[in-house]
Amino acid sequence: MSNSTPATDYTLTELLICAASTAWIDDGEVLATGIGIVPRLAASLSMLSTNPDLMMTDSEAYMVAEPVPVGKRNGYEPKRDSWMGFSRIFDNVWGKKRHAFVGPTQIDCFGQANISCIGPHAKPKVQMLGVRGFPGNSISHQNSFFIPNHNKKVFVDGEVDMVASIGYNPERLPKGYSFDDIDIRLIVTNLCVMDFNGPNKQIRVISLHPGVSIEEVVDNTSFQLSYASDIPTTAAPTVEQLEIINRVDPNNARAYVIKDNPLGDRRKEQA
Amino acid sequence: MNKCQTAQQVVAQIKDGMTVGIGGWGPRRKPMALIRELLRSDVKDLTIVAYGGADVGMLCAAGKVKKVIYAFVSLDFIPLEPYFRQARQNATIETMEIDEGMFLLGLKAAAMNIPFIPTNIGLGTDVLNINPEIKTIESPYSDGKEWVAMPAINLDVALLHVDKADSRGVCQIKGADHYMDDLFARASKQTFVSCDELVESDYFHQDPLEARFVFWERSETNAVVHIPGGAHPTSCDPMYGFDVPHFKTYNASVKSDGGWQSYFDEFVQCSEQEYLEKVGGLDALKKLPLPVF
Numbered sequence: 093m094s095n096s097t098p099a100t101d102y103t104l105t106e107l108l109i110c111a112a113s114t115a116w117i118d119d120g121e122v123l124a125t126g127i128g129i130v131p132r133l134a135a136s137l138s139m140l141s142t143n144p145d146l147m148m149t150d151s152e153a154y155m156v157a158e159p160v161p162v163g164k165r166n167g168y169e170p171k172r173d174s175w176m177g178f179s180r181i182f183d184n185v186w187g188k189k190r191h192a193f194v195g196p197t198q199i200d201c202f203g204q205a206n207i208s209c210i211g212p213h214a215k216p217k218v219q220m221l222g223v224r225g226f227p228g229n230s231i232s233h234q235n236s237f238f239i240p241n242h243n244k245k246v247f248v249d250g251e252v253d254m255v256a257s258i259g260y261n262p263e264r265l266p267k268g269y270s271f272d273d274i275d276i277r278l279i280v281t282n283l284c285v286m287d288f289n290g291p292n293k294q295i296r297v298i299s300l301h302p303g304v305s306i307e308e309v310v311d312n313t314s315f316q317l318s319y320a321s322d323i324p325t326t327a328a329p330t331v332e333q334l335e336i337i338n339r340v341d342p343n344n345a346r347a348y349v350i351k352d353n354p355l356g357d358r359r360k361e362q363a
Numbered sequence: 364m365n366k367c368q369t370a371q372q373v374v375a376q377i378k379d380g381m382t383v384g385i386g387g388w389g390p391r392r393k394p395m396a397l398i399r400e401l402l403r404s405d406v407k408d409l410t411i412v413a414y415g416g417a418d419v420g421m422l423c424a425a426g427k428v429k430k431v432i433y434a435f436v437s438l439d440f441i442p443l444e445p446y447f448r449q450a451r452q453n454a455t456i457e458t459m460e461i462d463e464g465m466f467l468l469g470l471k472a473a474a475m476n477i478p479f480i481p482t483n484i485g486l487g488t489d490v491l492n493i494n495p496e497i498k499t500i501e502s503p504y505s506d507g508k509e510w511v512a513m514p515a516i517n518l519d520v521a522l523l524h525v526d527k528a529d530s531r532g533v534c535q536i537k538g539a540d541h542y543m544d545d546l547f548a549r550a551s552k553q554t555f556v557s558c559d560e561l562v563e564s565d566y567f568h569q570d571p572l573e574a575r576f577v578f579w580e581r582s583e584t585n586a587v588v589h590i591p592g593g594a595h596p597t598s599c600d601p602m603y604g605f606d607v608p609h610f611k612t613y614n615a616s617v618k619s620d621g622g623w624q625s626y627f628d629e630f631v632q633c634s635e636q637e638y639l640e641k642v643g644g645l646d647a648l649k650k651l652p653l654p655v656f
Contacts, residue, residue: 151656153539165655177540178388182464204488208460209451213493219451221442222435227462228484258487266486266499268508274487 095332107356131193191234201315203259206252230257242281260293290318302357386523396593420446430457445617469516474549518551528558532584538600
């Protein structure tokens, strides 16, 4: 069995990591920032396979020459290339050489995303983090989104409660700007992979995870999606990819991302 | 020149309604002993400016805050700050919620003594709708674009914590990141710095590398307060990590009636010496592991 052979046993989270890792393939030499376990492991996988030119940090204040394994280091010492404190992160962001993969709480049909609060900002029902770096990220560089629970509360009707990141909304386009100034790449969910290459930047389903129907995706999304009549199945992780993921996640933090850590092909789960 | 003062002396200079910037980031290198002193005082109606953590939460819980200027308030490993969340959901505080980078530019503008810095950050988002005081401008040049004129965030006081300082106000941060502390120091009329260790000036002269960890001139430092363990329960890399069990206790307190009052009675309404003893002593504090991600 060659290393590029699709694996037969893999978890849904491992499938999502591999799907998300495709986001950086054509990016060249940019800083890959994956916030959360799946995006971080996806960036790590990409740097160790499809795009070795990627740059990453140690999630603290240094650039590293290779991805730092998640969690307990067991003697591993990060290979620090340079200092990269928070003030310098903004220099990088504004220089546009970055592709962030983040996990918003809400996304709307324009790709506008929210991590600030639920309900009206003046008196929120739920205060979350605040807009953090979303406004600057979204108008500066490539961005992708990870959603571990694809449902209508995440993919909302109308606009998100607090537009923290700019999307492809013609009503909100600032003077002198075009959709070319915004670059949202992928949305990877527990059901499917989507991009923004439908008509007029409409969100488009580009692959369904094994055993998932387009009806389930549509039923769990509050807005219209674009999709072809024949949608491919998300590629299974290869043996090599699983080996790399194991290396960058030796403590198996990925097992706790999705409840009960289901199999990648849900039909096997039911069998 | 000797800039050494006590925590009581510096906090006595903070008046009702002032704008107070707090250095550090989330649960990292916050001047918590100075915050505790502020919590003990009668000061109120403050505008707090911070990359926020429990500093913001505690000041909100104690009713010291009129307004918070922030991009996030988080304890990191506990994503949502309990008392900030409570204050927001009860709408007891005013806000200026902005992007982390806009925040940097606001401090930078204040530090440069200019009214604003143009940026594209915030365009197309609700940041501009919830903050009508942030204006957009037309470019005077040929790009033909609209720009956000990020206003200066002028501070009356900045409160910072560093590893080492001397009595002249030369401050050293050896931790991996000095965050925006240099900008806080420059954006404020008065900067009060607590330090874990008060050193002789010779300390900085032993190796040029020591001087490389000094991020602002001593002219930006108005007072130095020697408070060992003064960042606890936040971290002071490389001296100590943040106190996870303590933060968990603090976070859990929000769920019980009178939770803040119990926390306040136990950990604020006492001297710093008593505080250190209650949290296990300075030796134990210095052994708190630095976080690994």
